[in-house]
Structures are given as structure tokens and as C-alpha cells.
Amino acid sequence: MMRMFVEGIGLLGPGLDGWSAGRAVLAGDAAYVAAPTNLRASDMLPAAERRRAGVPIKLALAVGQEAFLQSGCDTRTASTVFTSSGGDNDNVHAINGILATAPREVSPTRFHNSVHNAAAGYWCIAAGSHEPSTSLCAYDASFAAGLLESATQVTIDGAVVAMVAYDHPYPEPLQMVRPITAPFGMALILTPRQSGKSLAALEVEFVAGTTPETTMPEAGLEALRIGVPAARGLPLLSALAGGKPAQISIAYFADNHLNIRVTPC
Amino acid sequence: MAASAQEKELAQLIVTSLNLEVSADEIDPEAALYGEGLGLDSIDILELSLAISKTYGVQLKSDDADNNKIFSSLRNLNDHIQQHRGQ
Numbered sequence: 001m002m003r004m005f006v007e008g009i010g011l012l013g014p015g016l017d018g019w020s021a022g023r024a025v026l027a028g029d030a031a032y033v034a035a036p037t038n039l040r041a042s043d044m045l046p047a048a049e050r051r052r053a054g055v056p057i058k059l060a061l062a063v064g065q066e067a068f069l070q071s072g073c074d075t076r077t078a079s080t081v082f083t084s085s086g087g088d089n090d091n092v093h094a095i096n097g098i099l100a101t102a103p104r105e106v107s108p109t110r111f112h113n114s115v116h117n118a119a120a121g122y123w124c125i126a127a128g129s130h131e132p133s134t135s136l137c138a139y140d141a142s143f144a145a146g147l148l149e150s151a152t153q154v155t156i157d158g159a160v161v162a163m164v165a166y167d168h169p170y171p172e173p174l175q176m177v178r179p180i181t182a183p184f185g186m187a188l189i190l191t192p193r194q195s196g197k198s199l200a201a202l203e204v205e206f207v208a209g210t211t212p213e214t215t216m217p218e219a220g221l222e223a224l225r226i227g228v229p230a231a232r233g234l235p236l237l238s239a240l241a242g243g244k245p246a247q248i249s250i251a252y253f254a255d256n257h258l259n260i261r262v263t264p265c
Numbered sequence: 266m267a268a269s270a271q272e273k274e275l276a277q278l279i280v281t282s283l284n285l286e287v288s289a290d291e292i293d294p295e296a297a298l299y300g301e302g303l304g305l306d307s308i309d310i311l312e313l314s315l316a317i318s319k320t321y322g323v324q325l326k327s328d329d330a331d332n333n334k335i336f337s338s339l340r341n342l343n344d345h346i347q348q349h350r351g352q
Contacts, residue, residue: 108311109312
């Protein structure tokens with residue numbers, strides 16, 4: 001069992017425009033009204049990076065920035081874990097299109113953005129961070145893998161870790177094969193020690209064997225949870241929004257899962 | 266001297282291909298493209314070379330000894346493109 005504290009939360013998704021606005025919805029105190037994700041460029045990035053960053057990268061940076069602004073942590077000294085099933089899906093589609101068409105000359109900017117850790121690269125430039133950064137993908141278990149990695153770094157290394165989970169729909173025809181229903185991102189600032197800014201303690205435990213996943217009671221939010229790998233973290237955000245002790249289960253690979261106990265500070 | 270029609274067309278290609286946050290009209294034809302001035306960097310120059318190749322059919326090589334001069338300003342870049350079009 002790994003114990004850590006949540007000190008900041010970022011959220012951006014359809015009808016969930018930031019943690020401050022989305023918190024009441026996730027707590028069940030306000031109705032969920034689906035609306036297009038309000039994507040916006042982070043003002044953290046220098047101009048050259050801002051104009052090169054794709055939409056999925058902007059999504060990742062926006063939630064990371066929101067989470068840090070709530071916390072008392074310094075972006076320069078926090079480690080980062082980015083997790084996404086597909087990364088910059090728009091860029092994958094565009095490069096596939098270029099490679100399928102003569103003369104197959106790939107844009108240097110698209111090539112530069114084609115690595116899965118592009119979001120981490122842009123973040124480290126924006127945040128002025130030289131700390132370790134990990135970029136993961138684990139299909140539908142991407143959120144759980146990111147949380148497990150983050151929890152490990154917090155408890156073993158004593159690091160402050162910013163975990164960012166984000167996913168963006170593919171353009172067609174890839175979307176037919178791998179449907180991701182909406183742009184969605186969330187971020188958690190995780191610390192090894194409690195502070196005056198701590199929102200809740202998390203105890204994360206890897207458990208072998210099948211256990212029913214915690215679902216979202218609201219139908220629209222449940223559809224979002226199932227439709228976007230990064231949104232598998234919604235039950236955790238819902239528990240944090242509720243401000244009450246809670247225990248949730250999130251599926252991991254091969255019928256394994258994570259048990260997460262949430263205790264408000 | 267004000268930008269010519271060809272220079273304005275090239276300025277628009279630069280803005281579009283690099284997703285610049287300035288308009289084509291704001292690019293001084295005699296100001297530096299690289300570093301100070303417009304603030305382009307090495308990735309931008311590679312991207313721009315690809316866009317010029319597709320649009321004008323002029324190949325700009327990374328090992329050309331005259332690159333500093335060719336990319337020194339919108340005017341010099343346009344002169345180079347016009348001299349080598351159709352070759």
C-alpha cells in the first residue's frame with residue numbers, strides 16, 4: 001500500500017471546464033451538462049513552442065498548470081508522469097496521411113511532435129523543470145498505470161509528482177478503430193508529506209484479481225469514463241470532490257486493479 | 266522599400282506553414298528571419314524549406330554554404346527562390 005497526498009487538481013473535459021467549475025458536478029451537487037471541451041493554449045509556453053504544440057499537448061499542459069496553481073509546489077522541482085493511450089492523435093493521423101502520399105516528405109515539426117513524450121518535453125520547457133519525467137501509455141489502463149507509477153515515485157523516491165492523464169479523439173478513419181469519445185485531461189499534484197494545502201490522503205494498493213470497477217452514478221459522466229481512457233480516473237476525482245472518505249477501484253491490466261482509499265485532510 | 270507582391274506571397278507562406286502569431290503584413294522584408302527579428306529557429310527553417318520546396322519547387326539544402334545569406338531576410342529568401350524557380 002502506498003500513501004501520498006493530493007495538493008492540486010486539474011480537470012478539462014466535455015462539460016467539465018476546470019476543477020473549480022467541475023467539482024460540484026463530480027460531487028453530485030450540480031447537474032452534468034455535456035458541452036465541447038474548452039481547449040485553450042497554455043500561457044506557460046514560449047511563443048515558438050506555443051505555435052508548434054498540437055491540441056492534445058495543449059490539453060495536457062492546461063490541466064497540469066491548473067493543478068500547480070492550486071498547490072504550493074514549484075513546477076521546477078516536481079517530477080512528472082504523463083499518461084495517455086494515444087498521445088497526439090491528430091499528429092499520428094497527419095503523419096500517416098503524409099506517408100501515404102508522394103513525395104512522403106514529413107514536416108519537421110510533425111516529426112518533432114511524433115514522440116509519445118512530446119507533452120513532457122513541452123511541459124519541461126514551459127515549467128523550467130529538469131526533474132525526471134516519465135511518459136506512459138497502457139491502452140485502457142493508461143490512467144491506472146500513470147497513478148501506479150506516480151504513487152511509486154512519491155513513496156519510494158519521496159518525490160513531488162505531477163501526474164497528467166490526457167486523451168484526445170483520433171480523426172477518422174482511426175477513430176473507427178480506436179474510438180475515444182472526447183478530449184479529456186486531468187492532473188494531480190501528489191506529495192509524500194501532508195501540508196496546509198493538502199486536499200486528501202490517497203492510499204493506493206495494487207490488487208491481483210478481478211473486482212468490479214467503481215462507476216459514475218450519472219449516465220453522461222459514466223459514458224465519459226468508459227469512452228476516454230484518461231477519464232477512468234473520474235471516480236477518483238468524484239471522491240475528491242465529495243470531500244468524504246471513500247474507497248474506489250480502477251481496473252488495471254489483465255484483470256488486476258488498483259484499490260484507492262481517499263481520506264480528506 | 267515596401268514588400269513586393271512576391272514577397273507578400275512568401276510572407277504568407279511563412280506565417281501559414283509555421284503557424285506564426287504575426288500577420289504576413291507585419292514581416293519586414295529586410296529584417297532577420299532567424300534568431301532576432303522574426304525569431305525563427307532551426308526547426309522553423311527546416312519546416313520553411315519543405316514548404317518552399319512544395320510551393321515553388323526550389324530545393325533548399327541544409328549544407329548550402331550560402332544558407333546564412335539566403336535565410337537572412339524575407340527579401341533575400343524571395344530573391345533566391347525567384348532566381349532558382351523552374352531550374
